[in-house]
Amino acid sequence: MAGIxxxxxxxxxxxxxxxxxxxxxxxxxxxxxxxxxxxxxxxxEKERIAVSGSEKVPVLEDGATVVPDSWAIAExxxxxxxxxxxxxxxxxxxxxxxxxxxxxxxxxxxxxxxIVTDIEAHxxxxxxxxxxxxxxxxxxxxxxxxxxxxxxxxxxxLGPLRHSxxxxxxxxxxxxxxxxxxxxGAFQWARCVSPLQLLEPSDPVWQWRERMLDAFDGAGRAAKxxxx
Amino acid sequence: MAGIxxxxxxxxxxxxxxxxxxxxxxxxxxxxxxxxxxxxxxxxEKERIAVSGSEKVPVLEDGATVVPDSWAIAExxxxxxxxxxxxxxxxxxxxxxxxxxxxxxxxxxxxxxxIVTDIEAHxxxxxxxxxxxxxxxxxxxxxxxxxxxxxxxxxxxLGPLRHSxxxxxxxxxxxxxxxxxxxxGAFQWARCVSPLQLLEPSDPVWQWRERMLDAFDGAGRAAKxxxx
Numbered sequence: 001m002a003g004i005x006x007x008x009x010x011x012x013x014x015x016x017x018x019x020x021x022x023x024x025x026x027x028x029x030x031x032x033x034x035x036x037x038x039x040x041x042x043x044x045e046k047e048r049i050a051v052s053g054s055e056k057v058p059v060l061e062d063g064a065t066v067v068p069d070s071w072a073i074a075e076x077x078x079x080x081x082x083x084x085x086x087x088x089x090x091x092x093x094x095x096x097x098x099x100x101x102x103x104x105x106x107x108x109x110x111x112x113x114x115i116v117t118d119i120e121a122h123x124x125x126x127x128x129x130x131x132x133x134x135x136x137x138x139x140x141x142x143x144x145x146x147x148x149x150x151x152x153x154x155x156x157x158l159g160p161l162r163h164s165x166x167x168x169x170x171x172x173x174x175x176x177x178x179x180x181x182x183x184x185g186a187f188q189w190a191r192c193v194s195p196l197q198l199l200e201p202s203d204p205v206w207q208w209r210e211r212m213l214d215a216f217d218g219a220g221r222a223a224k225x226x227x228x
Numbered sequence: 229m230a231g232i233x234x235x236x237x238x239x240x241x242x243x244x245x246x247x248x249x250x251x252x253x254x255x256x257x258x259x260x261x262x263x264x265x266x267x268x269x270x271x272x273e274k275e276r277i278a279v280s281g282s283e284k285v286p287v288l289e290d291g292a293t294v295v296p297d298s299w300a301i302a303e304x305x306x307x308x309x310x311x312x313x314x315x316x317x318x319x320x321x322x323x324x325x326x327x328x329x330x331x332x333x334x335x336x337x338x339x340x341x342x343i344v345t346d347i348e349a350h351x352x353x354x355x356x357x358x359x360x361x362x363x364x365x366x367x368x369x370x371x372x373x374x375x376x377x378x379x380x381x382x383x384x385x386l387g388p389l390r391h392s393x394x395x396x397x398x399x400x401x402x403x404x405x406x407x408x409x410x411x412x413g414a415f416q417w418a419r420c421v422s423p424l425q426l427l428e429p430s431d432p433v434w435q436w437r438e439r440m441l442d443a444f445d446g447a448g449r450a451a452k453x454x455x456x
Binding site: 091092093096173 | 316319321322323326327328329332389391392395396398399405
């Protein structure tokens, strides 16, 4: 196809786009100022993205080029469209791996436990059995038993994020970039499916999230989800 | 004074240099290839560094310039000696704040609980009462009650570090730099006072620590401490 298209995980409604990894790329494309369309996709539509070699989104199509995996897409975007870099140096890229690993292993771990039943409630009907069986196999228990609404682990684990956001407005410095998109993607995942209020307005993390929700003409804030 | 001098926290022996924050700067100076001398200092010698405006080390003297605080010293070194940067871009610097905050709040938190009585055992006699009373006031309990030798919290919290070191040899990429010195400083703190074996040799974090111990002609490995 001509132009850029991003396959994004959608819920029951086509416009409930809740994948944290897709949000990374959505914001990265806005960061680059590139025109793109998004294509709603569900967990069970693996054949629709088979050409990418991946079974998961995000998948980016750019003309004849197809790139899966959010990290690989970020690298592709910086290599292909070097203006407005997502990562402005080799060291910035290497360090971002740590922030990405923390996002996936700590932050998204805490959030998954808080919102797992909210995710399931917002899935497209055709994805529900797949989601439940694949996640329950991984967790070794039911979604309902695994789900825990205590905010304490999350708020404790946010310490390093909070501390860096006291020193500077964004994780990437004076303006948001890839590190911010990775972490914000996790919060946007929660916001799109769950009414839980994760943060207090006095928290520097809340204030950073407000700045991120306002970025790019409020793209994050306009997403179908909850106001919390 | 002429030349560069680094005040480093020392234990009972002048050459037991166990401060994680001083290790950051020690390695940063080796990274820059700068000649420097180190000056042993104890917790209770606050008047000896009063000119810095700080009550803690590291304090760097560079001719007539005196700089306290490891982060400020790293900034000073990159500004004054721009060859071989510790942080190679504005984004690398901003992201390093997160890694530093994680090091101080998560990694050093876990290590402190593991080694706090080992630290006390290796202090200079004149520092012991100060260390115990200041730390026990902060902890709200005795060092002995607070100390816990379980390795589980540490090994779990190392997940993001482990994951990024599977992707690349150093946190900073192909070669070590500031992010590595911050995290390695924490491990060196433990190594200099405690015989506890914190890691398994099969752990990518162990393997990275080996590379760091070998760096700069084995400066970290040669430090007075334990082999674990």
